[in-house]
Amino acid sequence: AAKNDGRNAIRFFDPMMQAAVTARAALENDLRTALAEQQFLLYYQIQIGPGDQPVGAEALIRWQHPTRGLVSPFDFIPLAEETGLILPIGLWVLQTACKQLQRWRNDPATADLQLAVNVSALQFRQPDFMEQVGALLRHTGARPDRLKLELTESLALENVEDTIAKMKVLRGLGLRFSMDDFGTGQSSLSYLTRLPLDQLKIDQSFVRNIGIQHTDALIVQTIIGMAHSLGIDVIAEGVETEQQRAFLALNGCTLCQGYLFSRPVPLDAFESLLTQYASPA
Numbered sequence: 001a002a003k004n005d006g007r008n009a010i011r012f013f014d015p016m017m018q019a020a021v022t023a024r025a026a027l028e029n030d031l032r033t034a035l036a037e038q039q040f041l042l043y044y045q046i047q048i049g050p051g052d053q054p055v056g057a058e059a060l061i062r063w064q065h066p067t068r069g070l071v072s073p074f075d076f077i078p079l080a081e082e083t084g085l086i087l088p089i090g091l092w093v094l095q096t097a098c099k100q101l102q103r104w105r106n107d108p109a110t111a112d113l114q115l116a117v118n119v120s121a122l123q124f125r126q127p128d129f130m131e132q133v134g135a136l137l138r139h140t141g142a143r144p145d146r147l148k149l150e151l152t153e154s155l156a157l158e159n160v161e162d163t164i165a166k167m168k169v170l171r172g173l174g175l176r177f178s179m180d181d182f183g184t185g186q187s188s189l190s191y192l193t194r195l196p197l198d199q200l201k202i203d204q205s206f207v208r209n210i211g212i213q214h215t216d217a218l219i220v221q222t223i224i225g226m227a228h229s230l231g232i233d234v235i236a237e238g239v240e241t242e243q244q245r246a247f248l249a250l251n252g253c254t255l256c257q258g259y260l261f262s263r264p265v266p267l268d269a270f271e272s273l274l275t276q277y278a279s280p281a
Protein backbone atom coordinates (compact mmCIF):
# COMPACT_ATOMS: atom_id res chain seq x y z
CA ALA A 1 0.00 0.00 0.00
CA ALA A 2 1.08 3.60 -0.57
CA LYS A 3 2.64 5.57 2.23
CA ASN A 4 0.50 8.11 3.99
CA ASP A 5 1.80 11.46 2.75
CA GLY A 6 -0.95 13.23 4.64
CA ARG A 7 -2.31 15.12 1.64
CA ASN A 8 -4.88 13.06 -0.14
CA ALA A 9 -6.84 10.09 1.16
CA ILE A 10 -6.92 8.54 -2.28
CA ARG A 11 -3.18 7.89 -2.03
CA PHE A 12 -3.84 5.24 0.58
CA PHE A 13 -5.01 3.06 -2.25
CA ASP A 14 -2.62 1.27 -4.52
CA PRO A 15 -3.59 1.23 -8.22
CA MET A 16 -4.99 -2.31 -8.00
CA MET A 17 -7.20 -1.38 -5.10
CA GLN A 18 -8.23 1.81 -6.87
CA ALA A 19 -9.23 -0.19 -9.95
CA ALA A 20 -11.20 -2.65 -7.82
CA VAL A 21 -13.05 0.17 -6.07
CA THR A 22 -13.92 1.81 -9.39
CA ALA A 23 -15.10 -1.50 -10.90
CA ARG A 24 -17.24 -2.20 -7.86
CA ALA A 25 -18.84 1.22 -8.01
CA ALA A 26 -19.61 0.71 -11.70
CA LEU A 27 -21.12 -2.71 -11.01
CA GLU A 28 -23.21 -1.33 -8.17
CA ASN A 29 -24.44 1.45 -10.41
CA ASP A 30 -25.40 -1.06 -13.12
CA LEU A 31 -27.07 -3.29 -10.55
CA ARG A 32 -29.30 -0.40 -9.50
CA THR A 33 -30.73 -0.08 -13.00
CA ALA A 34 -30.85 -3.81 -13.80
CA LEU A 35 -34.26 -4.41 -12.27
CA ALA A 36 -35.90 -1.43 -13.95
CA GLU A 37 -34.33 -2.43 -17.26
CA GLN A 38 -35.50 -6.04 -16.81
CA GLN A 39 -32.00 -7.48 -17.19
CA PHE A 40 -32.53 -10.37 -14.78
CA LEU A 41 -33.49 -13.83 -15.96
CA LEU A 42 -34.49 -16.94 -14.09
CA TYR A 43 -32.81 -20.16 -15.17
CA TYR A 44 -34.08 -23.58 -14.17
CA GLN A 45 -32.01 -26.61 -13.26
CA ILE A 46 -33.89 -29.89 -13.29
CA GLN A 47 -34.03 -32.16 -10.23
CA ILE A 48 -34.38 -35.86 -10.92
CA GLY A 49 -35.88 -38.56 -8.73
CA PRO A 50 -35.98 -42.36 -8.84
CA GLY A 51 -36.62 -43.83 -12.28
CA ASP A 52 -35.41 -40.66 -13.99
CA GLN A 53 -38.54 -38.81 -12.97
CA PRO A 54 -38.31 -35.02 -12.94
CA VAL A 55 -39.42 -33.83 -9.51
CA GLY A 56 -38.77 -30.14 -9.89
CA ALA A 57 -36.19 -27.47 -10.46
CA GLU A 58 -33.99 -24.99 -8.72
CA ALA A 59 -34.49 -21.41 -9.88
CA LEU A 60 -31.14 -19.68 -10.40
CA ILE A 61 -30.86 -16.01 -11.23
CA ARG A 62 -28.84 -14.69 -14.17
CA TRP A 63 -28.00 -11.11 -15.06
CA GLN A 64 -28.00 -10.28 -18.75
CA HIS A 65 -25.72 -7.25 -18.58
CA PRO A 66 -25.89 -4.91 -21.62
CA THR A 67 -22.11 -5.03 -22.20
CA ARG A 68 -20.67 -7.73 -19.92
CA GLY A 69 -22.97 -10.49 -21.14
CA LEU A 70 -24.34 -13.07 -18.72
CA VAL A 71 -23.06 -12.31 -15.22
CA SER A 72 -22.86 -15.17 -12.71
CA PRO A 73 -24.69 -14.78 -9.40
CA PHE A 74 -21.32 -15.37 -7.71
CA ASP A 75 -20.27 -12.01 -9.16
CA PHE A 76 -23.26 -9.92 -8.13
CA ILE A 77 -25.22 -11.58 -5.28
CA PRO A 78 -22.57 -10.62 -2.67
CA LEU A 79 -22.69 -6.99 -3.84
CA ALA A 80 -26.48 -7.08 -3.92
CA GLU A 81 -26.41 -8.30 -0.33
CA GLU A 82 -24.01 -5.59 0.82
CA THR A 83 -26.04 -2.82 -0.81
CA GLY A 84 -29.46 -4.10 0.16
CA LEU A 85 -30.39 -4.44 -3.50
CA ILE A 86 -30.92 -8.13 -2.77
CA LEU A 87 -34.30 -7.15 -1.30
CA PRO A 88 -35.97 -6.02 -4.55
CA ILE A 89 -33.98 -8.63 -6.52
CA GLY A 90 -35.02 -11.43 -4.16
CA LEU A 91 -38.62 -10.31 -4.36
CA TRP A 92 -38.44 -10.37 -8.15
CA VAL A 93 -37.07 -13.94 -8.03
CA LEU A 94 -39.86 -15.08 -5.71
CA GLN A 95 -42.51 -13.37 -7.79
CA THR A 96 -41.17 -14.84 -11.04
CA ALA A 97 -41.04 -18.29 -9.44
CA CYS A 98 -44.61 -18.00 -8.15
CA LYS A 99 -45.90 -16.86 -11.54
CA GLN A 100 -44.20 -19.86 -13.12
CA LEU A 101 -45.68 -22.25 -10.57
CA GLN A 102 -49.12 -20.85 -11.34
CA ARG A 103 -48.58 -21.54 -15.06
CA TRP A 104 -47.39 -25.08 -14.36
CA ARG A 105 -50.30 -25.70 -12.05
CA ASN A 106 -52.85 -26.13 -14.84
CA ASP A 107 -50.95 -28.78 -16.78
CA PRO A 108 -50.91 -32.30 -15.29
CA ALA A 109 -47.40 -32.79 -16.72
CA THR A 110 -46.04 -29.91 -14.62
CA ALA A 111 -48.54 -29.50 -11.76
CA ASP A 112 -46.49 -31.54 -9.29
CA LEU A 113 -43.15 -29.91 -9.97
CA GLN A 114 -41.52 -28.25 -7.00
CA LEU A 115 -39.60 -25.06 -7.56
CA ALA A 116 -36.73 -24.27 -5.18
CA VAL A 117 -35.75 -20.64 -4.64
CA ASN A 118 -32.60 -19.39 -2.91
CA VAL A 119 -33.24 -16.93 -0.11
CA SER A 120 -30.67 -14.46 1.22
CA ALA A 121 -30.24 -13.76 4.90
CA LEU A 122 -31.13 -10.07 4.61
CA GLN A 123 -34.30 -11.00 2.74
CA PHE A 124 -35.32 -13.69 5.22
CA ARG A 125 -34.68 -11.38 8.20
CA GLN A 126 -37.11 -8.73 6.98
CA PRO A 127 -39.94 -8.54 9.53
CA ASP A 128 -42.48 -8.63 6.69
CA PHE A 129 -40.88 -11.53 4.78
CA MET A 130 -43.71 -13.93 5.62
CA GLU A 131 -46.34 -11.39 4.59
CA GLN A 132 -44.51 -10.76 1.33
CA VAL A 133 -44.42 -14.46 0.49
CA GLY A 134 -48.05 -14.90 1.51
CA ALA A 135 -49.12 -11.98 -0.65
CA LEU A 136 -47.17 -13.28 -3.65
CA LEU A 137 -48.81 -16.69 -3.33
CA ARG A 138 -52.27 -15.15 -3.12
CA HIS A 139 -51.72 -12.76 -6.00
CA THR A 140 -50.21 -15.33 -8.34
CA GLY A 141 -52.34 -18.34 -7.40
CA ALA A 142 -49.29 -20.60 -7.06
CA ARG A 143 -49.66 -23.68 -4.91
CA PRO A 144 -47.72 -22.97 -1.70
CA ASP A 145 -46.64 -26.60 -1.36
CA ARG A 146 -44.86 -26.41 -4.71
CA LEU A 147 -42.60 -23.61 -3.51
CA LYS A 148 -39.44 -24.63 -1.68
CA LEU A 149 -37.17 -22.12 0.00
CA GLU A 150 -33.46 -22.90 0.15
CA LEU A 151 -31.76 -21.57 3.27
CA THR A 152 -28.10 -21.85 4.20
CA GLU A 153 -26.81 -23.02 7.55
CA SER A 154 -25.26 -19.62 8.30
CA LEU A 155 -28.60 -17.92 7.64
CA ALA A 156 -30.50 -20.42 9.78
CA LEU A 157 -28.07 -20.21 12.68
CA GLU A 158 -27.51 -16.45 12.86
CA ASN A 159 -30.82 -16.19 14.70
CA VAL A 160 -32.22 -19.64 15.34
CA GLU A 161 -35.34 -18.51 17.17
CA ASP A 162 -36.35 -16.09 14.41
CA THR A 163 -35.57 -18.74 11.80
CA ILE A 164 -37.73 -21.37 13.48
CA ALA A 165 -40.61 -18.95 14.04
CA LYS A 166 -40.61 -17.84 10.39
CA MET A 167 -40.23 -21.35 9.05
CA LYS A 168 -43.20 -22.47 11.13
CA VAL A 169 -45.44 -19.72 9.80
CA LEU A 170 -44.41 -20.36 6.20
CA ARG A 171 -44.78 -24.11 6.57
CA GLY A 172 -48.22 -23.40 7.92
CA LEU A 173 -48.96 -21.87 4.52
CA GLY A 174 -47.66 -25.08 2.93
CA LEU A 175 -44.14 -24.03 1.91
CA ARG A 176 -41.21 -26.43 2.00
CA PHE A 177 -37.67 -25.81 3.20
CA SER A 178 -34.37 -27.22 2.04
CA MET A 179 -30.99 -26.67 3.71
CA ASP A 180 -28.65 -25.63 0.89
CA ASP A 181 -24.92 -26.41 0.75
CA PHE A 182 -25.42 -28.76 3.67
CA GLY A 183 -22.27 -29.94 5.41
CA THR A 184 -20.23 -26.80 4.74
CA GLY A 185 -21.61 -24.83 7.69
CA GLN A 186 -21.51 -25.09 11.43
CA SER A 187 -24.91 -26.59 12.23
CA SER A 188 -24.81 -28.52 15.41
CA LEU A 189 -27.05 -31.56 15.50
CA SER A 190 -29.18 -30.11 18.27
CA TYR A 191 -30.05 -27.03 16.20
CA LEU A 192 -30.62 -29.09 13.12
CA THR A 193 -33.26 -31.20 14.81
CA ARG A 194 -35.11 -28.06 15.91
CA LEU A 195 -35.43 -26.63 12.40
CA PRO A 196 -38.64 -27.70 10.63
CA LEU A 197 -36.85 -28.76 7.45
CA ASP A 198 -38.17 -30.88 4.60
CA GLN A 199 -34.86 -31.55 2.92
CA LEU A 200 -31.09 -31.53 3.26
CA LYS A 201 -29.16 -30.62 0.13
CA ILE A 202 -25.71 -32.21 0.11
CA ASP A 203 -23.15 -29.63 -0.96
CA GLN A 204 -21.50 -30.23 -4.30
CA SER A 205 -18.01 -30.08 -2.80
CA PHE A 206 -18.64 -33.47 -1.18
CA VAL A 207 -20.45 -34.93 -4.17
CA ARG A 208 -17.54 -33.97 -6.42
CA ASN A 209 -15.12 -36.04 -4.32
CA ILE A 210 -17.16 -39.23 -4.14
CA GLY A 211 -14.77 -41.89 -5.39
CA ILE A 212 -11.79 -39.53 -4.95
CA GLN A 213 -11.67 -38.61 -1.29
CA HIS A 214 -12.75 -41.30 1.13
CA THR A 215 -13.63 -38.79 3.88
CA ASP A 216 -15.98 -36.92 1.54
CA ALA A 217 -17.74 -40.14 0.60
CA LEU A 218 -18.13 -40.75 4.34
CA ILE A 219 -19.58 -37.26 4.84
CA VAL A 220 -22.09 -37.92 2.06
CA GLN A 221 -23.14 -41.19 3.73
CA THR A 222 -23.41 -39.41 7.08
CA ILE A 223 -25.62 -36.63 5.68
CA ILE A 224 -27.91 -39.17 4.01
CA GLY A 225 -28.12 -41.02 7.33
CA MET A 226 -28.94 -37.80 9.16
CA ALA A 227 -31.77 -36.99 6.74
CA HIS A 228 -33.18 -40.47 7.14
CA SER A 229 -32.98 -40.21 10.93
CA LEU A 230 -34.78 -36.88 10.82
CA GLY A 231 -37.38 -38.36 8.48
CA ILE A 232 -36.76 -35.78 5.77
CA ASP A 233 -35.67 -35.81 2.11
CA VAL A 234 -32.12 -35.59 0.92
CA ILE A 235 -30.94 -34.30 -2.47
CA ALA A 236 -27.43 -34.14 -3.90
CA GLU A 237 -26.27 -31.12 -5.87
CA GLY A 238 -23.44 -31.02 -8.38
CA VAL A 239 -23.98 -34.57 -9.61
CA GLU A 240 -21.86 -34.84 -12.75
CA THR A 241 -21.19 -38.56 -13.26
CA GLU A 242 -23.09 -41.84 -13.31
CA GLN A 243 -20.64 -43.12 -10.69
CA GLN A 244 -21.62 -40.35 -8.28
CA ARG A 245 -25.29 -41.00 -8.92
CA ALA A 246 -24.86 -44.74 -8.35
CA PHE A 247 -23.01 -44.19 -5.07
CA LEU A 248 -25.74 -41.80 -3.90
CA ALA A 249 -28.53 -44.21 -4.86
CA LEU A 250 -26.75 -47.13 -3.21
CA ASN A 251 -26.59 -45.11 0.00
CA GLY A 252 -30.22 -44.02 -0.11
CA CYS A 253 -30.13 -40.65 -1.87
CA THR A 254 -32.30 -40.89 -4.96
CA LEU A 255 -32.84 -37.18 -5.61
CA CYS A 256 -30.17 -35.52 -7.73
CA GLN A 257 -29.38 -32.23 -9.41
CA GLY A 258 -26.35 -31.56 -11.57
CA TYR A 259 -24.73 -31.34 -14.97
CA LEU A 260 -25.24 -35.09 -15.44
CA PHE A 261 -28.87 -34.20 -16.18
CA SER A 262 -28.68 -30.58 -17.27
CA ARG A 263 -27.07 -27.25 -16.57
CA PRO A 264 -29.41 -24.47 -15.44
CA VAL A 265 -31.24 -23.39 -18.61
CA PRO A 266 -33.85 -20.81 -19.68
CA LEU A 267 -37.51 -21.70 -19.26
CA ASP A 268 -38.19 -22.95 -22.79
CA ALA A 269 -35.15 -25.23 -22.72
CA PHE A 270 -36.20 -26.51 -19.29
CA GLU A 271 -39.70 -27.28 -20.49
CA SER A 272 -38.44 -29.22 -23.50
CA LEU A 273 -36.04 -31.07 -21.20
CA LEU A 274 -39.02 -32.11 -19.08
CA THR A 275 -40.64 -33.84 -22.02
CA GLN A 276 -37.45 -35.90 -22.50
CA TYR A 277 -37.90 -37.41 -19.05
CA ALA A 278 -40.83 -39.44 -17.79
CA SER A 279 -43.76 -37.28 -16.75
CA PRO A 280 -43.82 -36.52 -13.03
CA ALA A 281 -45.85 -38.86 -10.85
Ligand code: C2E
Pocket (backbone or CB within 6 Å): 045, 059, 060, 061, 072, 073, 074, 077, 090, 093, 118, 119, 120, 150, 180, 181, 204, 237, 238, 239, 240, 257, 258, 259, 260, 264
Ligand atom coordinates in the same frame (compact mmCIF):
# COMPACT_ATOMS: atom_id res chain seq x y z
P1 C2E B 1 -26.46 -22.76 -5.02
O1 C2E B 1 -27.83 -22.39 -4.57
O2 C2E B 1 -25.72 -23.73 -4.18
O3 C2E B 1 -26.66 -23.30 -6.50
C1 C2E B 1 -25.93 -24.32 -7.06
C2 C2E B 1 -24.89 -23.81 -8.01
O4 C2E B 1 -24.18 -24.92 -8.53
C3 C2E B 1 -25.45 -23.09 -9.23
O5 C2E B 1 -24.54 -22.07 -9.58
C4 C2E B 1 -25.47 -24.18 -10.29
O6 C2E B 1 -25.42 -23.68 -11.60
C5 C2E B 1 -24.22 -24.93 -9.94
N1 C2E B 1 -24.26 -26.31 -10.38
C6 C2E B 1 -25.35 -27.09 -10.52
N2 C2E B 1 -25.01 -28.33 -10.91
C7 C2E B 1 -23.67 -28.35 -11.02
C8 C2E B 1 -22.73 -29.39 -11.41
O7 C2E B 1 -23.06 -30.52 -11.70
N3 C2E B 1 -21.41 -29.03 -11.38
C9 C2E B 1 -21.00 -27.77 -11.04
N4 C2E B 1 -19.70 -27.52 -11.07
N5 C2E B 1 -21.87 -26.78 -10.68
C10 C2E B 1 -23.19 -27.08 -10.69
P2 C2E B 1 -25.04 -20.62 -9.98
O8 C2E B 1 -26.30 -20.71 -10.76
O9 C2E B 1 -23.87 -19.91 -10.56
O10 C2E B 1 -25.42 -19.99 -8.58
C11 C2E B 1 -24.43 -19.77 -7.62
C12 C2E B 1 -25.00 -19.38 -6.29
O11 C2E B 1 -25.60 -18.10 -6.38
C13 C2E B 1 -26.09 -20.31 -5.80
O12 C2E B 1 -25.53 -21.45 -5.20
C14 C2E B 1 -26.81 -19.42 -4.82
O13 C2E B 1 -26.13 -19.41 -3.60
C15 C2E B 1 -26.67 -18.07 -5.47
N6 C2E B 1 -27.92 -17.73 -6.17
C16 C2E B 1 -28.33 -18.11 -7.39
N7 C2E B 1 -29.55 -17.61 -7.67
C17 C2E B 1 -29.93 -16.91 -6.56
C18 C2E B 1 -31.10 -16.16 -6.21
O14 C2E B 1 -32.09 -16.08 -6.95
N8 C2E B 1 -31.11 -15.56 -4.97
C19 C2E B 1 -30.05 -15.69 -4.11
N9 C2E B 1 -30.14 -15.07 -2.93
N10 C2E B 1 -28.95 -16.39 -4.42
C20 C2E B 1 -28.88 -16.99 -5.62
Ligand code: MG
Pocket (backbone or CB within 6 Å): 058, 118, 150, 180
Ligand atom coordinates in the same frame (compact mmCIF):
# COMPACT_ATOMS: atom_id res chain seq x y z
MG1 MG C 1 -29.39 -23.33 -3.96
Ligand code: MG
Pocket (backbone or CB within 6 Å): 180, 181, 201, 203, 204, 237
Ligand atom coordinates in the same frame (compact mmCIF):
# COMPACT_ATOMS: atom_id res chain seq x y z
MG1 MG D 1 -26.18 -25.25 -3.09
Ligand code: MG
Pocket (backbone or CB within 6 Å): 181, 204
Ligand atom coordinates in the same frame (compact mmCIF):
# COMPACT_ATOMS: atom_id res chain seq x y z
MG1 MG E 1 -23.36 -23.97 -3.43
